[in-house]
Amino acid sequence: MRALLALRLRRAWTRLLPSSLVPRSSVQSAARAFGAEWTKLRTVPGTGWLLLGVAALTAGLGVLADAATRCPAGVCHLDPAKTSLIGVDLSQAVVAILAVLVISDEYGTGLIRVTLTAMPRRTTVLAAKAVTVTGLTLLAGAVGVAGSVLAGRLILPGHGFAFGHGYPPLSLADGPVLRAAAGSVLYLALIALLSLGVGTAVRDAAAAMGIVLGLLYLVPIIASTVTDPGWHRHLEQLAPMTAGLTIQDTIGLRGLAISPWAGLGVLAAWAAGALLLGGLLLRLRDA
Amino acid sequence: MTVTRTIPRSPTPAGPAGFAPVLRAEWAKFRTVRGWVIGMIIAALVTVGIALLDHSECGGQPTPGGPVIVGYGCSAPIGPGGEAVTDSFYFAHRPLAGDGSVTARMTALTRPGGMGPAHLQPWSKAGIIIKASTRPGSAYAAVLVTPGHGVRMQDDYTGDIAGRPGAVSPAAPRWLRLTRSGDTITGYDSADGRHWTTVGTVRLAGLPATAQAGLFATTPGTSTSTSQSITGSSASGALTLATGHFDHVTLSGNSPSQRWAGTQIGSGPGSKAPGAGFHQAGGTFTVTGTGDIAPDVGGQVGTPIEGTLTGVFATLIAVIVVAALFITAEYRRGLIRVTFAASPARGRVLAAKAVVIGAVTFAAGLAGGAAAVGLGTALLRSNGNFILPASALTEVRVVAGTAALLAVTAILALALGGILRHGAATVTTLIVAIVLPYVLAVALPVLPVGAADWLLRVTPVAGFSIQQTVQRYPQVAASYTPRNGYYPLPPLAGFAVLCAWAALALAIAAVLLRRRDA
Numbered sequence: 001m002r003a004l005l006a007l008r009l010r011r012a013w014t015r016l017l018p019s020s021l022v023p024r025s026s027v028q029s030a031a032r033a034f035g036a037e038w039t040k041l042r043t044v045p046g047t048g049w050l051l052l053g054v055a056a057l058t059a060g061l062g063v064l065a066d067a068a069t070r071c072p073a074g075v076c077h078l079d080p081a082k083t084s085l086i087g088v089d090l091s092q093a094v095v096a097i098l099a100v101l102v103i104s105d106e107y108g109t110g111l112i113r114v115t116l117t118a119m120p121r122r123t124t125v126l127a128a129k130a131v132t133v134t135g136l137t138l139l140a141g142a143v144g145v146a147g148s149v150l151a152g153r154l155i156l157p158g159h160g161f162a163f164g165h166g167y168p169p170l171s172l173a174d175g176p177v178l179r180a181a182a183g184s185v186l187y188l189a190l191i192a193l194l195s196l197g198v199g200t201a202v203r204d205a206a207a208a209m210g211i212v213l214g215l216l217y218l219v220p221i222i223a224s225t226v227t228d229p230g231w232h233r234h235l236e237q238l239a240p241m242t243a244g245l246t247i248q249d250t251i252g253l254r255g256l257a258i259s260p261w262a263g264l265g266v267l268a269a270w271a272a273g274a275l276l277l278g279g280l281l282l283r284l285r286d287a
Numbered sequence: 288m289t290v291t292r293t294i295p296r297s298p299t300p301a302g303p304a305g306f307a308p309v310l311r312a313e314w315a316k317f318r319t320v321r322g323w324v325i326g327m328i329i330a331a332l333v334t335v336g337i338a339l340l341d342h343s344e345c346g347g348q349p350t351p352g353g354p355v356i357v358g359y360g361c362s363a364p365i366g367p368g369g370e371a372v373t374d375s376f377y378f379a380h381r382p383l384a385g386d387g388s389v390t391a392r393m394t395a396l397t398r399p400g401g402m403g404p405a406h407l408q409p410w411s412k413a414g415i416i417i418k419a420s421t422r423p424g425s426a427y428a429a430v431l432v433t434p435g436h437g438v439r440m441q442d443d444y445t446g447d448i449a450g451r452p453g454a455v456s457p458a459a460p461r462w463l464r465l466t467r468s469g470d471t472i473t474g475y476d477s478a479d480g481r482h483w484t485t486v487g488t489v490r491l492a493g494l495p496a497t498a499q500a501g502l503f504a505t506t507p508g509t510s511t512s513t514s515q516s517i518t519g520s521s522a523s524g525a526l527t528l529a530t531g532h533f534d535h536v537t538l539s540g541n542s543p544s545q546r547w548a549g550t551q552i553g554s555g556p557g558s559k560a561p562g563a564g565f566h567q568a569g570g571t572f573t574v575t576g577t578g579d580i581a582p583d584v585g586g587q588v589g590t591p592i593e594g595t596l597t598g599v600f601a602t603l604i605a606v607i608v609v610a611a612l613f614i615t616a617e618y619r620r621g622l623i624r625v626t627f628a629a630s631p632a633r634g635r636v637l638a639a640k641a642v643v644i645g646a647v648t649f650a651a652g653l654a655g656g657a658a659a660v661g662l663g664t665a666l667l668r669s670n671g672n673f674i675l676p677a678s679a680l681t682e683v684r685v686v687a688g689t690a691a692l693l694a695v696t697a698i699l700a701l702a703l704g705g706i707l708r709h710g711a712a713t714v715t716t717l718i719v720a721i722v723l724p725y726v727l728a729v730a731l732p733v734l735p736v737g738a739a740d741w742l743l744r745v746t747p748v749a750g751f752s753i754q755q756t757v758q759r760y761p762q763v764a765a766s767y768t769p770r771n772g773y774y775p776l777p778p779l780a781g782f783a784v785l786c787a788w789a790a791l792a793l794a795i796a797a798v799l800l801r802r803r804d805a
Binding site: 064068078082086093104108206207209210214217218223225226228231242 | 337341342343594597598600601604605607608611619710711712714719723726727731735737770
């Protein structure tokens with residue numbers, strides 16, 4: 001009873017003071033930061049469209065790739081799971097724009113100064129942004145990937161990827177396919193974190209997008225012209241996109257430059273590095 | 288006293304006099320933003336930097352079905368037209384001094400081991416040939432029989448004229464004849480040796496007085512399949528031989544030697560093929576060889592000069608960012624209202640911006656591209672790699688074309704920025720529209736060939752075909768894939784696709800700029 005009274009008193013007291021002056025536990029402040037970020041992201045008009053875009057492009061490009069793929073003789077070097085999940089190659093750009101805008105829009109409008117006045121713990125702000133954007137990406141990614149797998153299951157058997165040719169219909173009950181599908185969702189989430197880190201470090205949205213997409217798309221292009229096999233392998237092991245997307249491979253795993261989970265680990269390391277750099281710069285620089 | 292003063296107005300929108308000040312204003316804006324200037328300098332440098340990353344050395348290539356031959360694939364003979372060629376075949380020959388002719392009846396084209404022409408390539412070939420010398424890459428003219436394309440007259444590696452169609456067999460032999468008159472050579476074919484049809488007449492400039500005339504046979508490796516995987520492409524297949532069966536062989540004219548000599552031409556894998564050679568028994572000859580007499584096509588031997596321009600994709604991204612910001616930054620900061628207040632003709636502002644960003648990008652692209660091609664090819668050569676020869680005009684086209692490609696992309700980014708008014712959205716849209724199709728269609732073999740070709744035709748990345756120097760030859764079977772440097776559209780058509788996108792975006796941007804509030 002006494003404890004309850006104390007709590008009520010405390011609540012009444014906190015209402016009278018500016019929120020930033022109220023001493024709070026770190027859990028409370030994290031929850032408040034998360035709530036603030038969630039409100040911001042929820043009420044910005046672009047968020048819904050971008051999330052819809054992530055889901056639709058993931059599934060849509062997958063459907064197109066499935067429809068364009070033919071495997072008449074049953075001997076083709078295409079991976080049915082990877083073909084169905086090819087939409088991730090495109091939708092990662094939308095994930096990147098969502099994550100970059102979460103931070104750089106605040107710099108663009110000057111809102112960041114208000115945010116950091118309200119919540120002076122800058123690392124907490126970044127962490128709250130990371131949690132929010134990762135959660136939304138996981139959600140949209142899961143919807144898109146589920147659509148891709150379903151499309152592959154329905155379309156590919158009619159295009160030569162038949163059971164008789166050693167290609168069972170795509171099913172999440174199949175271990176490698178489940179790994180490819182769940183891994184693709186995780187891949188998108190890691191891309192969001194990587195983009196958030198770069199966006200925080202660079203602050204300008206257009207430049208951040210150039211850097212993120214350059215990091216993702218350029219290395220495969222450069223690697224494709226490197227004739228030296230050793231160099232080629234190293235590039236594919238180190239580049240965030242080529243290493244991370246090995247999580248989608250379900251056939252020919254021996255020929256991969258890096259094993260699927262290790263590849264996703266490489267991307268996680270990139271994301272962690274970008275977030276670390278972004279967080280450090282956020283703490284050290286004037287907003 | 289009232290003083291009437293005319294308020295100085297900005298020049299009226301009509302007339303060319305008004306354009307120069309707008310242009311000057313836009314140029315002043317561009318050069319005073321440090322980030323944009325640095326971005327353009329980085330854009331130029333990154334092309335060169337990536338070209339200088341390629342330290343690959345030519346250690347040899349795997350032969351079809353055989354081991355890696357050190358040095359093989361690190362050079363190629365140069366044909367009379369200046370292009371790299373494959374010149375590898377078995378040659379049964381006699382010298383021919385001055386004018387004269389060689390005639391032979393060909394009764395069969397087979398594969399050793401009793402296999403018929405169905406086991407050969409459609410472009411396996413055997414027939415008669417007059418060649419300047421036995422040096423690989425020397426001039427020649429030949430009338431030959433193929434399993435899939437009938438009789439052909441071919442000369443100097445790139446020339447190909449169709450003759451009598453149909454396959455050759457003992458029941459349906461082919462008579463072939465080549466006549467030299469000066470440096471002109473005429474090829475004939477006949478079904479019976481009495482009624483001759485001219486296949487073609489070619490001129491071999493600089494044919495020496497004494498040439499080599501005789502019989503030859505060669506075939507590209509059967510079942511050579513180039514498989515693409517994440518780890519790159521690899522050639523596999525068995526080394527095969529083709530045998531031409533001849534009789535009624537006559538050499539008329541002045542020949543210093545009465546003896547037929549057998550020579551393996553070329554130093555490719557065929558020189559080590561057991562079974563190559565020729566046999567003469569009475570009036571019949573069988574000549575067995577492997578290789579090809581053809582221009583080199585991409586992806587086989589050597590690097591085309593555009594192989595040093597991979598870094599242009601990085602340049603492109605930097606250019607897109609700067610060009611997009613050139614207009615979207617004005618919207619974000621509200622400067623665009625000042626700009627439009629100062630020069631109310633909004634279309635003219637857009638045009639001035641396009642001229643400035645296009646010219647700056649062209650200059651940066653030209654400097655970067657020229658340095659990348661110059662230094663990149665020098666580096667590759669110093670590591671023992673073979674650079675496919677290209678004429679000075681072709682080099683100019685590749686470098687200037689690359690600069691133009693970047694400039695048009697910058698204008699496209701500017702126009703899209705005017706439409707979307709959002710920097711990140713503009714940058715993302717363009718990178719996804721240009722770089723991603725290339726990644727999916729070329730860099731990663733994740734798409735089927737049909738879909739990949741379609742992407743390279745309709746998306747703005749089609750403009751990259753202006754860099755292509757490797758050529759397609761209908762008489763050479765090869766994998767003409769984007770990965771080997773072949774775009775589905777010819778250079779200028781591909782560039783036109785990119786220009787069409789830019790023009791469309793500019794038109795939409797001009798309309799929207801006028802209609803919308805700034």
